Amino acid sequence: xxxxxxxxxxxxxxxxxxxxxxxxxxxxxxxxxxxxxxxxxxxxxxxxxxxxxxxxxxxxxxxxxxxxxxxxxxxxxxxxxxxxxxxxxxxxxxxxxxxxxxxxxxxxxxxxxxxxxxxxxxxxxxxxxxxxxxxxxxxxxxxxxxxxxxxxxxxxxxxxxxxxxxxxxxxxxxxxxxxxxxxxxxxxxxxxxxxxxxxxxxxxxxxxxxxxxxxxxxxxxxxxxxxxxxxxxxxxxxxxxxxxxxxxxxxxxxxxxxxxxxxxxxxxxxxxxxxxxxxxxxxxxxxxxxxxxxxxxxxxxxxxxxxxxxxxxxxxxxxxxxxxxxxxxxxxxxxxxxxxxxxxxxxxxxxxxxxxxxxxxxxxxxxxxxxxxxxxxxxxxxxxxxxxxxxxxxxxxxxxxxxxxxxxxxxxxxxxxxxxxxxxx
Numbered sequence: 001x002x003x004x005x006x007x008x009x010x011x012x013x014x015x016x017x018x019x020x021x022x023x024x025x026x027x028x029x030x031x032x033x034x035x036x037x038x039x040x041x042x043x044x045x046x047x048x049x050x051x052x053x054x055x056x057x058x059x060x061x062x063x064x065x066x067x068x069x070x071x072x073x074x075x076x077x078x079x080x081x082x083x084x085x086x087x088x089x090x091x092x093x094x095x096x097x098x099x100x101x102x103x104x105x106x107x108x109x110x111x112x113x114x115x116x117x118x119x120x121x122x123x124x125x126x127x128x129x130x131x132x133x134x135x136x137x138x139x140x141x142x143x144x145x146x147x148x149x150x151x152x153x154x155x156x157x158x159x160x161x162x163x164x165x166x167x168x169x170x171x172x173x174x175x176x177x178x179x180x181x182x183x184x185x186x187x188x189x190x191x192x193x194x195x196x197x198x199x200x201x202x203x204x205x206x207x208x209x210x211x212x213x214x215x216x217x218x219x220x221x222x223x224x225x226x227x228x229x230x231x232x233x234x235x236x237x238x239x240x241x242x243x244x245x246x247x248x249x250x251x252x253x254x255x256x257x258x259x260x261x262x263x264x265x266x267x268x269x270x271x272x273x274x275x276x277x278x279x280x281x282x283x284x285x286x287x288x289x290x291x292x293x294x295x296x297x298x299x300x301x302x303x304x305x306x307x308x309x310x311x312x313x314x315x316x317x318x319x320x321x322x323x324x325x326x327x328x329x330x331x332x333x334x335x336x337x338x339x340x341x342x343x344x345x346x347x348x349x350x351x352x353x354x355x356x357x358x359x360x361x362x363x364x365x366x367x368x369x370x371x372x373x374x375x376x377x378x379x380x381x382x383x384x385x386x387x388x389x390x391x392x393x394x395x396x397x398x399x400x401x402x403x404x405x406x407x408x409x410x411x412x413x414x415x416x417x418x419x420x421x422x423x424x425x
Contacts, residue, residue, distance in 0.1 A: 001025045003034050010087035012305050012327050016094050019331075023407035026400075033415045036423075037097075040090050042066040046136035048114065050128050060129060064112035064137045066146055067093035070417040073144055074110030075100055075355060077151025077180075078133070080126075080158075084113035092326055096355070098410035099348035102387060105359040108414075110146050112137070118153045119272075130158045134165035141166065143176035143366065149358050150180040152304070155226070156192075160185055176365035179358035188361035190376030196230025196302075197377065198353015199324040201384040202345050203235060203298055206320055209392060210343075215239030218296040220318060222246050222288075223303030224275055227324050227351065229264055231300055236260040244291045247303075249276040251291025253284045293317060300350075301328035308333045316342065323347035338401060346403040348410070349391055356383055 005021050008014045017038060024034050048060040063086050066074040076096040089111045097109030114133055118126060140146055150159060159178045163185075167174045175186035183189055190197075207214050217240045221232045224247045232242050241257040247267075252258065252275060259280050266278045292299065292308065295317040301307045302324030308316065313333035321337065322345040323329060329337065329344060337344060357380060364370050371379075395405040 003031045006038055008087055013087040013091035015327060015331050016091040019407055023404055023411055027408050029415055033418060036418060040065050040067045040093055041069060043086060043090060045086060048129060048132045050132060052125055053122050060114050060116050062114045062133045063089045065089040065093040065110060067109040068097040068414060069108040070414050070421060071101060071108050072106035074146040075107035076110040077149040078112035078154060079151035080114050080116050080118040080153040082115060082117050084115040089113060095326055095348050097414060098407060099352050099355055101413040102348060102406055102410040103352045103356050105356060112148060127161055130161040131165045134162040138166055138169055141177060143174060147362060148178050156180060156182040176362050179361040186365055188364055189373035191357045191361050193230040194357025194380060195227045195351050195354030197234055198384045199231040199300060199322060199350050200234035201381055202350045202388050203322050204238060205385055205388045206345055212297060216241055218243045220244035220294055220296045220299045222292055222301040222307060224267060228302035229267060231302060231324055232260045233264055243296055244294045246288050246291045247275045249274050251286035251288050252278060253286050253291060253294055254282050256282055298322055300324045306330055313337050322350045324351050344403060346406045349387060349406045353380060353384055356380055
């Protein structure tokens, strides 16, 4: 490979580029395709002046990146977090490109967000922020251009505000401009649980592939938000023993198993949707870092990126890791864990249930016809299991780690699409 490789001071983007270049070199990807796919097609920054409840004006920074539209409209969430920045959005947008490709759905990859602390904002302030963001990015989003979705600290309500703003600006109802909407407003039954269901599918298939009974398997779920809580719920229902869960309030460890339904109900009824105050007999509270180091069969990090890094990777006692979050294991940690014999199911395979579910919602919106939750889940599970085995078998056949196998499979599909479509001059 004779191209000059891009580097970044942003850890997540540097990781994404490192993984891409490594896979591209291994598969002998043409230099021109490497150049194209290592950069986003479009990246914008927008200023968002918001009237606060106290009458003051604050200006927030928002971002939207479209990494690739070779296979279809850009697809990816937008998040609210103090650390959101352009490079993070580019990294996550590229991961969405590979995730959609690997999933076999007709989407490219995108990502966006606003640098803010949503816990400091009132409901009305968040509404104004969301609607202003939608108005600012309106020229580049649409049912066939770029379809945002929920992400960190955003959910169904933000999607409705976004959709409503775009629809009113364009003078027509455009429900398919976002996914992750509530069922009552063109949402899709099954969408909320889709990412967690997909993570649980990968955990089950991994255990079966390694001849470990699902019933009684010890699982740690780091992060108990939308992804982690449902992953814990489905694994518990399958008979696995959830020995550890966590969120921003800390870790919760029970060697004999956590009552997941009780924890789920606690978070649902908590004013801030947190585990704070959760208790059950035999439960021990740990720090968020300590819960990662509890002995288990599978660790599923389902919170933010970089949770498993060079500092704590050597302390991991789980036999396998299934990445429910985006980029939860850094490259340095990946090397350490591999040397310890720990198998990792990569993020853009394990958490692709969400984007597959988004695709289902989009299809229903475009057709104006809605499925039952069973129909939704029955379509999702075979796709997840097929994708898992395609990557697992490639990994075993070619003697490469699952992350590299997933990248090779995903990059080839996008590269083939770029070659067929050609470059527009």
